[in-house]
Amino acid sequence: MSSIWNNGVAVSIFGESHSEAIGVILDNLPAGVPIDFDRVQQMMRRRQAKSDGTTTTRVEPDIPRVLSGYYDGKTTGTPLAMVMENTNTRSKDYSELAVKMRPGHADYTGHLRYAGANDIRGGGHFSGRLTACLVAAGAVCGQILEAQNIVCGAKLLSVGGVCGERLDPVQVTREDLRALQQLTFPVPEESVRQEIIDTIQNARMSLDSVGGIVECAAVGMPAGIGSPMMDGIESLLSSLFFAIPGVKGVEFGDGFDVATRHGSENNDPFTIQNGKVVTTTNHAGGVLGGISSGMPITARVAFKPTPSIAREQRTVNIETMEDTTLSIIGRHDPCIAVRAVPVVEACMNIGLLSAILMQPTLK
Numbered sequence: 001m002s003s004i005w006n007n008g009v010a011v012s013i014f015g016e017s018h019s020e021a022i023g024v025i026l027d028n029l030p031a032g033v034p035i036d037f038d039r040v041q042q043m044m045r046r047r048q049a050k051s052d053g054t055t056t057t058r059v060e061p062d063i064p065r066v067l068s069g070y071y072d073g074k075t076t077g078t079p080l081a082m083v084m085e086n087t088n089t090r091s092k093d094y095s096e097l098a099v100k101m102r103p104g105h106a107d108y109t110g111h112l113r114y115a116g117a118n119d120i121r122g123g124g125h126f127s128g129r130l131t132a133c134l135v136a137a138g139a140v141c142g143q144i145l146e147a148q149n150i151v152c153g154a155k156l157l158s159v160g161g162v163c164g165e166r167l168d169p170v171q172v173t174r175e176d177l178r179a180l181q182q183l184t185f186p187v188p189e190e191s192v193r194q195e196i197i198d199t200i201q202n203a204r205m206s207l208d209s210v211g212g213i214v215e216c217a218a219v220g221m222p223a224g225i226g227s228p229m230m231d232g233i234e235s236l237l238s239s240l241f242f243a244i245p246g247v248k249g250v251e252f253g254d255g256f257d258v259a260t261r262h263g264s265e266n267n268d269p270f271t272i273q274n275g276k277v278v279t280t281t282n283h284a285g286g287v288l289g290g291i292s293s294g295m296p297i298t299a300r301v302a303f304k305p306t307p308s309i310a311r312e313q314r315t316v317n318i319e320t321m322e323d324t325t326l327s328i329i330g331r332h333d334p335c336i337a338v339r340a341v342p343v344v345e346a347c348m349n350i351g352l353l354s355a356i357l358m359q360p361t362l363k
Helices: 037-047 091-098 107-113 121-126 128-146 174-181 190-205 233-241 255-260 337-357
Strands: 004-007 009-015 021-027 065-068 080-085 151-159 212-219 247-252 270-273 276-279 297-303 313-317 322-326
Touching (some): 004 233, 009 128, 009 337, 128 337, 151 174, 151 190, 233 247, 247 255, 297 337
Antiparallel strands (some): 004 009, 009 021, 151 212, 212 297, 270 276, 313 322
């Protein structure tokens, strides 16, 4: 099934943007692990819409209601089910989209895949609304990782042509990543933050949108976890990152930059530091042959500009089979990368915990 991810941790997501509720079921979690749902809620709030004009005006409380798999403050080991109600929908905004296909959206492909039976309201199951489920799942997995001293964190690296500084791939610390989790707006550099906000605002005022890149890192992942080829850490994480609506590119370590180098420039030299094997650089992003090296795991995820824009666009009417135009109304993020920061972090939490659970001796 398209909405079930089953690698170590099994994640099943259900619901639509305007259905009564959305939800997620996590299976194969270790039993007896304390989970603080106040902290889960804190991560959910990082994904919520903001009041600064950089996001949609649709605000949902997104308070996960636990149905099963949690008792006396701990995981039971059985499926952990959480639901979040949809309380702020405006379905009338989508009335003409049953026949007019939005450019850049999954309206046309979804219509073909489900023979016209798919829920079109708010994008239905294709909507970024479903990322709330990923965040809830990732918040739980993140606490399980932290019990093993593994911390993931993410930030908004760039929007349009405005770019901040990359995380230090060698020296980044758990404290650095925890500090990112506390930011009101996910850009740590003050001057860059305002420039990014202005770029998003300018796009919105021009009835347009803009893309961005989210950078994520994990510190504390033990060396030797993962597998070559299909179950490699990069393979697991990529499959989760690409489950986020709007993602069009993923790179680990120095990513596409390595294609311009010689091996002598790109190889990370090994050395002994405090009795441990480390590398002096980290162009590989903490993964070699699909297996963790013990260095920070780093990744960047590219998001396309939000396809829902108020500018008039050319499209087709699939009922009359004629060319037409469409100006999209409704509430949409002018830059989906802003609210995607905790989503990327959540996916890294899920993927790394899964890699650990797939090696039983390391649970």
